Amino acid sequence: MKNYKTIILSNQEIAPGYCRMRILAPGYHKMASPGQFIMFRVQRSLPPLLRRPFGIFRIGCLPADCDGMPDKEYIEIIYKVVGSGTEIMQELHEGDRIELLGPLGRGFELGDPDEEKILVGGGIGLVPLFMLAEKLVETSRVRLLMGGRSREDIIAVTEFERLGVETYVSTEDGSLGEEGLVTQVLQRKLEKYPRASVFACGPMPMIDAVQKICAANKTPLQVSLEALMACGVGACLGCVVKGAGHSDAEPRYLCTCKHGPVFRAEQLDWNRLENQAADCGGCK
Ligand SMILES: Cc1cc2nc3c(=O)[nH]c(=O)nc-3n(C[C@H](O)[C@H](O)[C@H](O)COP(=O)(O)OP(=O)(O)OC[C@H]3O[C@@H](n4cnc5c(N)ncnc54)[C@H](O)[C@@H]3O)c2cc1C
Ligand code: FES
Numbered sequence: 001m002k003n004y005k006t007i008i009l010s011n012q013e014i015a016p017g018y019c020r021m022r023i024l025a026p027g028y029h030k031m032a033s034p035g036q037f038i039m040f041r042v043q044r045s046l047p048p049l050l051r052r053p054f055g056i057f058r059i060g061c062l063p064a065d066c067d068g069m070p071d072k073e074y075i076e077i078i079y080k081v082v083g084s085g086t087e088i089m090q091e092l093h094e095g096d097r098i099e100l101l102g103p104l105g106r107g108f109e110l111g112d113p114d115e116e117k118i119l120v121g122g123g124i125g126l127v128p129l130f131m132l133a134e135k136l137v138e139t140s141r142v143r144l145l146m147g148g149r150s151r152e153d154i155i156a157v158t159e160f161e162r163l164g165v166e167t168y169v170s171t172e173d174g175s176l177g178e179e180g181l182v183t184q185v186l187q188r189k190l191e192k193y194p195r196a197s198v199f200a201c202g203p204m205p206m207i208d209a210v211q212k213i214c215a216a217n218k219t220p221l222q223v224s225l226e227a228l229m230a231c232g233v234g235a236c237l238g239c240v241v242k243g244a245g246h247s248d249a250e251p252r253y254l255c256t257c258k259h260g261p262v263f264r265a266e267q268l269d270w271n272r273l274e275n276q277a278a279d280c281g282g283c284k
Contacts, residue, residue: 001101108222
């Protein structure tokens with residue numbers, strides 16, 4: 001993990017309300033694994049005070065500008081503009097300076113290469129699944145179920161397809177792909193591929209539904225959780241969730257930032273998972 005000042009290489013809107021930012025990030029090829037995240041801090045203004053967490057979409061490299069210079073290693077993040085921090089990020093340009101802390105957290109375990117892999121991504125939850133898909137296609141058959149409210153929430157379909165991933169799109173309003181919830185598609189796929197393992201990232205109601213389906217089918221599941229995060233390194237305890245076997249007498253807390261954000265389903269207490277993130281609204 002490193003904290004460093006770096007620069008933005010590009011920052012563009014890719015769909016209404018969604019932007020893709022490329023950031024110079026030397027060393028990430030060696031350091032980062034699928035499912036890890038970074039904490040991003042805008043340097044030119046004090047507010048927002050806290051860094052903001054974002055999944056790493058992909059890692060790439062541009063050739064050096066001239067002989068003797070190193071290649072430019074970069075990461076890409078894709079973010080949805082939802083509040084003060086992402087509004088400021090949207091205004092940033094090539095060459096602007098930012099502060100990057102990462103790569104952070106525990107990512108996905110790649111599992112048995114012989115197993116079929118089903119990835120389930122809801123909206124911005126598709127972001128950490130790209131690096132995962134890049135790795136998994138090297139050894140396994142990978143299917144990606146992409147879900148969103150509307151067509152704008154379905155990002156990077158072509159890029160996933162270029163990797164050789166079979167993609168299935170569903171939207172709640174039917175504006176792209178099948179009309180309905182991504183979990184309906186999951187249910188059908190698990191009937192067809194009962195020996196698959198599942199990797200999911202998205203909003204909590206989707207994750208919860210995925211867990212119920214996987215538990216009923218005895219399907220191995222890993223989930224990437226989102227929680228409000230202040231420090232990103234296990235110091236503030238703002239992101240704790242209750243682990244399996246938690247009780248008042250024997251509390252078992254897990255930090256989403258340090259022990260996750262990716263957990264095996266059996267590590268978590270699913271009866272108490274919703275509404276656990278502490279909202280530190282006063283210190284943003
Ligand atoms: C490990 C991790 C990876 C993430 N990866 C991505 C990503 O790849 N792309 C992306 O767009 N977003 C991602 N997020 C969510 C992102 O961090 C928040 O959207 C961002 O911090 C919002 O900052 P803001 O100042 O614009 O909004 P704020 O003003 O802080 O909040 C605006 C609204 O968004 C809600 N919100 C803020 N943070 C979160 C959160 N962490 N989880 C759920 N709701 C939140 C708030 O409750 C509020 O309703 C990730 C979060 C985590 C924990
Ligand atoms: S964000 Fe501070 S402990 Fe996780």
